[in-house]
Amino acid sequence: MQTLPNPTLSASASAYATDGTIHRRKTRPVRVGDVIVGGGHPVVVQSMINEDTLDIDGSVAAIRRLHEIGCEIVRVTVPSMAHAAAMAEIKQRLLQTYQPVPLVADVHHNGMKIALEVAKHVDKVRINPGLYVFEKPRSDRTEYTQEEFDDIGEKIRQTLKPLVLSLKEQGKGMRIGVNHGSLAERMLFTYGDTPQGMVESALEFIRICESLDFRNLVISMKASRVPVMLAAYRLMAQRMDELGMDYPFHLGVTEAGDGEYGRIKSTAGIATLLAEGIGDTIRVSLTEAPEKEIPVCYSILQALGLRKTMVEYVACPSCGRTLFNLEEVLHKVREATKHLTGLDIAVMGCIVNGPGEMADADYGYVGKQAGYISLYRGREEIKRVPEAEGVQELINLIKADGRWVDP
Numbered sequence: 001m002q003t004l005p006n007p008t009l010s011a012s013a014s015a016y017a018t019d020g021t022i023h024r025r026k027t028r029p030v031r032v033g034d035v036i037v038g039g040g041h042p043v044v045v046q047s048m049i050n051e052d053t054l055d056i057d058g059s060v061a062a063i064r065r066l067h068e069i070g071c072e073i074v075r076v077t078v079p080s081m082a083h084a085a086a087m088a089e090i091k092q093r094l095l096q097t098y099q100p101v102p103l104v105a106d107v108h109h110n111g112m113k114i115a116l117e118v119a120k121h122v123d124k125v126r127i128n129p130g131l132y133v134f135e136k137p138r139s140d141r142t143e144y145t146q147e148e149f150d151d152i153g154e155k156i157r158q159t160l161k162p163l164v165l166s167l168k169e170q171g172k173g174m175r176i177g178v179n180h181g182s183l184a185e186r187m188l189f190t191y192g193d194t195p196q197g198m199v200e201s202a203l204e205f206i207r208i209c210e211s212l213d214f215r216n217l218v219i220s221m222k223a224s225r226v227p228v229m230l231a232a233y234r235l236m237a238q239r240m241d242e243l244g245m246d247y248p249f250h251l252g253v254t255e256a257g258d259g260e261y262g263r264i265k266s267t268a269g270i271a272t273l274l275a276e277g278i279g280d281t282i283r284v285s286l287t288e289a290p291e292k293e294i295p296v297c298y299s300i301l302q303a304l305g306l307r308k309t310m311v312e313y314v315a316c317p318s319c320g321r322t323l324f325n326l327e328e329v330l331h332k333v334r335e336a337t338k339h340l341t342g343l344d345i346a347v348m349g350c351i352v353n354g355p356g357e358m359a360d361a362d363y364g365y366v367g368k369q370a371g372y373i374s375l376y377r378g379r380e381e382i383k384r385v386p387e388a389e390g391v392q393e394l395i396n397l398i399k400a401d402g403r404w405v406d407p
Contacts, residue, residue: 022275025237027246030247030248035072042307043281045294046073050290053087060094066290066294069294070294073124076090078105079109081113083114084105087103087122091103104125104126105126107125112162119167119170124174125172127174127177128178129205133155160209173217174218176217177250179222180195181224224255226253233278234273236249250279250282251282253268256284266285267284311337311338311342311343312361315347324349329347336394340398362378368384375397
């Protein structure tokens with residue numbers, strides 16, 4: 001097994017400016033339907049339905065549910081030619097009953113014919129380099145000769161070429177989606193079960209595409225363990241910088257699980273890389289209904305200042321100085337104002353840290369003396385009102401400023 005080099009962040013991923021904003025890695029734009037990934041465009045949110053693609057009614061309904069709550073790209077599994085044909089009907093049904101939705105087909109084992117067919121009906125095809133040309137492992141193998149390695153590389157090229165030319169002609173995209181858990185045997189023998197093996201697997205496919213003058217590529221380097229995922233993406237970004245490549249990244253921690261830990265695990269991987277400037281589209285992979293993934297994606301992006309899709313609430317954790325039931329009041333303020341997308345609202349328990357901590361908020365709700373609330377516009381205290389009237393008076397202040405909209 002080869003030793004994995006310790007990748008350092010490249011200059012393009014140096015992350016933060018002195019004002020705290022994130023400097024995103026410069027990438028080329030790749031169009032997926034009416035959505036653009038990379039090229040400085042907002043980080044795109046995507047998910048994947050779990051219906052069988054042969055269930056056309058169920059698939060159309062699932063795609064629509066995701067799209068209606070903000071999922072911008074929807075992926076669908078396509079394991080056979082029958083599933084590929086079903087995608088034509090699914091796309092047509094969406095056009096007739098809803099609207100166009102950017103669709104990605106997930107193609108795996110020996111999928112050349114499937115990929116060629118489904119490419120006609122979707123906006124992007126995702127392939128897994130470890131499975132696209134599947135070589136059955138040999139139990140007696142001790143090494144791969146260079147000749148064997150190159151022979152399989154040429155087989156991959158000949159198998160991939162028709163798909164690349166088809167996508168190029170149609171102006172569609174491809175995701176080269178490497179998974180740590182499904183590296184090809186020759187990559188495992190050559191580089192070990194490492195992020196380096198993942199990177200070399202992706203680069204092999206990228207070079208084939210570039211040799212055919214096709215660059216509508218999005219790259220992913222997913223793993224179920226966060227440290228492996230982080231190392232793979234960082235090393236890939238470094239290698240692409242060295243090679244003059246500027247392809248956008250799709251981020252995700254695969255098989256993250258469910259519940260609180262699944263969300264924390266996904267956030268640990270995705271948010272870390274986004275904060276370093278790496279990442280152009282994301283998916284949170286939960287063992288739950290796909291609709292549950294979308295709020296997590298937007299919360300990650302909002303927390304990092306990369307997308308603003310909800311009200312940003314600044315609230316202290318409460319302490320002995322707090323002059324009202326902070327948890328209860330925050331709930332009331334949120335319920336009254338959560339539809340005012342774009343506003344920053346602070347709810348602070350006392351005067352000690354309140355005004356300083358909420359200095360960047362549009363409005364502040366601060367406990368200043370027992371039984372009374374001070375309302376702020378930015379850094380300016382506007383009025384002091386009885387606690388029982390606090391939420392309504394906050395609403396009145398927002399209305400007076402012309403920033404209120406009805407739910």
